[in-house]
Amino acid sequence: MATIEQPLPTVAKSDSRLTFRQRTALRHTLIHLFLIAGVVVMFIPLAWTLSTSLKSPGEVYLFPPTWIPKEILWSNYAKAVTAIPFFRYLWNTSYITLVSIAGKVISITLVAFSFARLNWRGRDAVFLLMLSTMMLPPHITLIPQFILFKYWGWIDTFWPLIVPTFFGGPWLTFLVRQYFMTLPRELDDAARIDGCSSFGVYSRIIMPMAKPAILIVIIYVFNGTWNEFLLPLIFLHSPSNFTLALGLRMFQGESSTSWNLLMAASLLTMLPVIILFFFSQRHFIQGIVFTGVKA
Amino acid sequence: MTSAVPTVPPSPGPAAARHSSSRRALQRNLEGWLFASPWIIGFFLWTLGPMLASLVIAFTKWDLITAPTYIGLDNFRTLANDSLTWQSLKVTLVYAVTSVPLHIVFGMVLALMLNTHIRGQRFYRTAFYLPSVLSGVAVALLWRWLFSTEFGLFNVLLSYAGITGPSWLGDPKWALPSLVLMSLWGVGAGTIIYLAGLQGIPTDLYEAAEVDGANGWRQFWSITVPMMTPVLFFQLVTGIIFALQVFTQAFIMTSGGPNNATLFYLLYLYRNAFEYFRMGYASALAWVLFVFILVLTLILYRSSGYWVYYEGEEKKA
Amino acid sequence: MQQEKLTRRAFLRSSAAAAAALGLAACAPAQVAPSGEGGEAPAAEAATLIFVCDTINEGHVKARDKWATEFSEANPGIVVEHQPVPAGPDYTTKIQTLFAAGTPPDMYRYLQENTPIITVDAKQMHMQLDDYIARDSYDLTDFRPDAVELYRWNGKTYALPRDYGNQNLYYNVDLLEAEGLEPPPPDWNDTDFTFEVFLDMVQRLTKKEGDRTTQWGFLVNRGQRPYASWLYSNGGALVHKNEQGVATESAMADPATVEAMQFLQDLMYTHEVSPRPDLESELGGVELFATGRVAIMLTNPSDVNRFRVIEAFTWDVGTIPLGKAERRGTGGGGTGWATGAATNHPDEAWAFMQHICSAQAQLDEVAAGATTPSRVSVVTSDAFLNPDLPPAHAAAFAQAQEFVVRDPVNINWPEITQRIYNPAMDLLWSGAADAATVGQKIVEESAELFAAGMG
Numbered sequence A: 001m002a003t004i005e006q007p008l009p010t011v012a013k014s015d016s017r018l019t020f021r022q023r024t025a026l027r028h029t030l031i032h033l034f035l036i037a038g039v040v041v042m043f044i045p046l047a048w049t050l051s052t053s054l055k056s057p058g059e060v061y062l063f064p065p066t067w068i069p070k071e072i073l074w075s076n077y078a079k080a081v082t083a084i085p086f087f088r089y090l091w092n093t094s095y096i097t098l099v100s101i102a103g104k105v106i107s108i109t110l111v112a113f114s115f116a117r118l119n120w121r122g123r124d125a126v127f128l129l130m131l132s133t134m135m136l137p138p139h140i141t142l143i144p145q146f147i148l149f150k151y152w153g154w155i156d157t158f159w160p161l162i163v164p165t166f167f168g169g170p171w172l173t174f175l176v177r178q179y180f181m182t183l184p185r186e187l188d189d190a191a192r193i194d195g196c197s198s199f200g201v202y203s204r205i206i207m208p209m210a211k212p213a214i215l216i217v218i219i220y221v222f223n224g225t226w227n228e229f230l231l232p233l234i235f236l237h238s239p240s241n242f243t244l245a246l247g248l249r250m251f252q253g254e255s256s257t258s259w260n261l262l263m264a265a266s267l268l269t270m271l272p273v274i275i276l277f278f279f280s281q282r283h284f285i286q287g288i289v290f291t292g293v294k295a
Numbered sequence B: 001m002t003s004a005v006p007t008v009p010p011s012p013g014p015a016a017a018r019h020s021s022s023r024r025a026l027q028r029n030l031e032g033w034l035f036a037s038p039w040i041i042g043f044f045l046w047t048l049g050p051m052l053a054s055l056v057i058a059f060t061k062w063d064l065i066t067a068p069t070y071i072g073l074d075n076f077r078t079l080a081n082d083s084l085t086w087q088s089l090k091v092t093l094v095y096a097v098t099s100v101p102l103h104i105v106f107g108m109v110l111a112l113m114l115n116t117h118i119r120g121q122r123f124y125r126t127a128f129y130l131p132s133v134l135s136g137v138a139v140a141l142l143w144r145w146l147f148s149t150e151f152g153l154f155n156v157l158l159s160y161a162g163i164t165g166p167s168w169l170g171d172p173k174w175a176l177p178s179l180v181l182m183s184l185w186g187v188g189a190g191t192i193i194y195l196a197g198l199q200g201i202p203t204d205l206y207e208a209a210e211v212d213g214a215n216g217w218r219q220f221w222s223i224t225v226p227m228m229t230p231v232l233f234f235q236l237v238t239g240i241i242f243a244l245q246v247f248t249q250a251f252i253m254t255s256g257g258p259n260n261a262t263l264f265y266l267l268y269l270y271r272n273a274f275e276y277f278r279m280g281y282a283s284a285l286a287w288v289l290f291v292f293i294l295v296l297t298l299i300l301y302r303s304s305g306y307w308v309y310y311e312g313e314e315k316k317a
Numbered sequence C: 001m002q003q004e005k006l007t008r009r010a011f012l013r014s015s016a017a018a019a020a021a022l023g024l025a026a027c028a029p030a031q032v033a034p035s036g037e038g039g040e041a042p043a044a045e046a047a048t049l050i051f052v053c054d055t056i057n058e059g060h061v062k063a064r065d066k067w068a069t070e071f072s073e074a075n076p077g078i079v080v081e082h083q084p085v086p087a088g089p090d091y092t093t094k095i096q097t098l099f100a101a102g103t104p105p106d107m108y109r110y111l112q113e114n115t116p117i118i119t120v121d122a123k124q125m126h127m128q129l130d131d132y133i134a135r136d137s138y139d140l141t142d143f144r145p146d147a148v149e150l151y152r153w154n155g156k157t158y159a160l161p162r163d164y165g166n167q168n169l170y171y172n173v174d175l176l177e178a179e180g181l182e183p184p185p186p187d188w189n190d191t192d193f194t195f196e197v198f199l200d201m202v203q204r205l206t207k208k209e210g211d212r213t214t215q216w217g218f219l220v221n222r223g224q225r226p227y228a229s230w231l232y233s234n235g236g237a238l239v240h241k242n243e244q245g246v247a248t249e250s251a252m253a254d255p256a257t258v259e260a261m262q263f264l265q266d267l268m269y270t271h272e273v274s275p276r277p278d279l280e281s282e283l284g285g286v287e288l289f290a291t292g293r294v295a296i297m298l299t300n301p302s303d304v305n306r307f308r309v310i311e312a313f314t315w316d317v318g319t320i321p322l323g324k325a326e327r328r329g330t331g332g333g334g335t336g337w338a339t340g341a342a343t344n345h346p347d348e349a350w351a352f353m354q355h356i357c358s359a360q361a362q363l364d365e366v367a368a369g370a371t372t373p374s375r376v377s378v379v380t381s382d383a384f385l386n387p388d389l390p391p392a393h394a395a396a397f398a399q400a401q402e403f404v405v406r407d408p409v410n411i412n413w414p415e416i417t418q419r420i421y422n423p424a425m426d427l428l429w430s431g432a433a434d435a436a437t438v439g440q441k442i443v444e445e446s447a448e449l450f451a452a453g454m455g
Helices: A020-053 A075-083 A086-117 A123-132 A138-151 A159-167 A170-182 A186-193 A198-209 A211-227 A230-235 A244-251 A259-285 B002-007 B014-018 B022-057 B074-080 B083-115 B121-133 B136-146 B153-160 B172-184 B187-199 B203-212 B216-243 B248-254 B265-275 B279-307 C002-027 C058-074 C089-100 C117-123 C130-135 C145-149 C173-178 C195-205 C224-233 C255-269 C277-283 C285-290 C301-307 C346-356 C359-368 C395-403 C413-429 C435-452
Strands: C047-054 C078-085 C107-111 C168-172 C207-209 C212-219 C239-241 C247-250 C294-299 C315-318 C330-332 C335-338 C404-406
Touching: A020 A075, A020 A259, A020 B083, A020 B121, A020 B136, A075 A086, A075 A244, A075 A259, A086 A123, A086 A159, A086 A170, A086 A198, A086 A211, A086 A244, A086 B022, A123 A170, A123 B022, A123 B279, A138 A159, A138 A230, A138 B022, A138 B265, A138 B279, A138 C089, A159 A211, A159 A230, A159 B022, A170 A211, A170 B187, A170 B216, A186 A198, A198 A211, A198 B022, A211 A244, A211 A259, A211 B121, A211 B187, A230 A244, A230 C089, A244 A259, A244 C058, A259 B121, B022 B279, B074 B279, B083 B121, B083 B172, B083 B187, B083 B216, B083 B265, B121 B187, B136 B153, B136 B248, B172 B248, B187 B216, B203 B216, B216 B279, B248 B265, B265 B279, B265 C089, B265 C413, C047 C058, C047 C089, C047 C346, C058 C078, C058 C346, C058 C359, C078 C089, C078 C346, C089 C107, C107 C346, C145 C395, C145 C404, C168 C173, C168 C301, C168 C395, C173 C195, C195 C212, C195 C255, C195 C294, C212 C285, C224 C255, C224 C294, C224 C330, C224 C413, C247 C413, C247 C435, C255 C413, C255 C435, C285 C294, C285 C301, C315 C395, C330 C395, C395 C404, C413 C435
Parallel strands: C047 C078, C047 C107, C212 C294, C330 C404
Antiparallel strands: C107 C335, C168 C294, C168 C315, C207 C212, C239 C247
């Protein structure tokens, strides 16, 4: 384990009479206190979602709200998954999400590699052009894009949701490019001397070292696609093609919302994202050792 | 392959490369374009067309139903004299100027804490990530309660301190700060980006600093911050781009009220496009915003040479 | 100018087509668009009707699924594809996109408060129904005449009424009885229940502990139709109309209007019998009522489902009090069923429209709740008035339909509401300005938009 201990500015001016061990203990205690306070704040919505998901429709509207429902209705979960074709939507969403992850990981790392590690004429201009596509509000291009996809016969298919994922995405490409930029250039040079092609540098040098960045792409694409609402709303028509994010909103009515069922279905929906995050983030503590290169 | 890397002798430097023939240069350019081609092809397939279409629409009067009519610069003239454009621009700028720095500072501090090797690290990280997986609509109801004047959590806590809390969402003075506060709750979402950046800092830098007797504070400013500048640059640029296009909170929570105190630029744009049948005007609004953000980004991009440090940057000979 | 129009349109088309050609070369999917989407429908195949509607609630989604299935089964050669869309602004986004792309739904729930009928007529958005109504001698007599009128403009009919809503007082019977108060009358022709009687009533229903109000007599509903109801019942109005029925200018500075607005503001700030806006917007009106913290509130019959979960007390409905007007008025309108003008299957759409406008279809919706049917036979049926369930005086809902003042008609009305009326009314509700000031502000600021939106 090559965990890197970052010094914290908040506690930097600790008493010099304390031993190193004591200083660390003090620092950790302070950090725990801060984090626990933060965790409480972060858990309020989750606790509230859970609590609401177990309430009767009448109790949902009690004010101030009760934290522990008077009568705990686990049956809300059964109702939630049967009120909408939950498993159908789950399948659709999983399919779109998995394909999107594959598409984005491949395309984004390739493009970011080009921007970060290759030298070519027009690179900076193309990079800025890519950034600029984030600057135009999506609502304005939505209708032309719909017309375009209509011409291709893509409306009410998954194509508009998955095909573009194989063609990069500005935000994550920028992110991965920044990450690639921090890797020492000597790595590439060394590999090239070893006879590696650019693709070899990408696949054998950069990608293995970019695990945290790739994980970020996976996490963001997973969460983003899983919860994406506007695009499925516009491009999908048939209920059999709906995604979970779209299906969840079916609980939200014109004048009334089945909050308890909405919350139950929301919890079930976000569970996979939380699990993925919980298990993947440990990779962010495994520091990558490439310090030897510079020596 | 990777294992062989450290044993390889130092690179001959770019000087040798410059002697290479123009064929090498051509190949290098070709490779660059080739690797970037997924995005470039996608751009031509479904981004450029709609973008150009919206640009053209900005010079027309288009109600979405009947054919657009060309009206030259009229939309832009109207826009300059529209009090709501200015109001929404003001609201959006105030939001961006307050929320972007707050997000960067809080995000960075949080990441540093979550990067310490403490017990329960995985749990903490997941907890802070939670807000970003909750759906916006479900959470809106909760926030309305948290902000409630009489029973809301904030005002209840303030009352223990003897302070009478404001009417958060109901008071035009407090509505926008409330939305900034609400956005800060999602600060943990960006933590993994900082964490990934922190992993990229070679440990030997700290070891060397330790030997030199630099304290934690100095190490932070002379190692951590410079090495994190690529991530900070990313967070700053994209933070500005997204903050200026903030939409959902006002859309769900406040509908732009009270008295237009939370009328974000994009909300006003959306209303023109989809509720007032003025797609032409909305497109003009969008392109004005586009140019504004582009100029800001270009300034930042140019400035990055002075303050962003890239370990892997090709050193100019 | 005509030339310009064509070139712009042509540009859109050709840029899309150029990109389309590129895309087809790259990665076009094998299947072809369904006939409803493609523009040119294959003649021999079954006609697919795209039926788009916002969710309303689960029961409504199921009811519409049922209509789609039974109609498709009864009419070989027609397939109805029902697409529920989340309610609210997302529905607007979806519908506008479909219209803009030239593929409007073959049937959809038309929200006239979002897209005034004058706009529909000016832009020829909907299929005209008059020829079909004449051809089939379609019987409109069961519908509320005003509700049918809502969708007619320039002598043409652009939709059939689905529902026709209005505003009534909902009151907590237990709290009123505890004070020995006579409840609001259910008869809309009553003349005794005046603003003064009402004020006295809500003052007696307001309870304080120190400076904290534990129970409010009334809740001012700040929605436009609810507050407009007070203006109408006092002889005021939202707008002035010309003989055609087009809103020409704001009526918010008229003395009767200002008086009613001031009455509402005074309920909050002078008499302190109604919670201020922040509390209501945070908690929601129904929630305050359901927890017994508010004794009386004004709202729509379609909220009944939400009230029926109340178990703690008995509640009932009655009329809004009468001010200086000769006759009560309630804000209202409703929604209709309409077919996009660009439909490829007008005959089939009309057949389907008849199906979903039938008394049976409206009864299906009644079973799902959250609707005020537009057919007299349905709104006065036992199914709707349901004697077994509260409110006891549900007949007030049906009678109120005769007192509805329809939403103003002006192309710019949605914008005028959002841009001028709502922010100015926020000043009234927050106590920042009095009614006269707010009314004057609205009249001045809205003049230009009213003039520009008269069609």
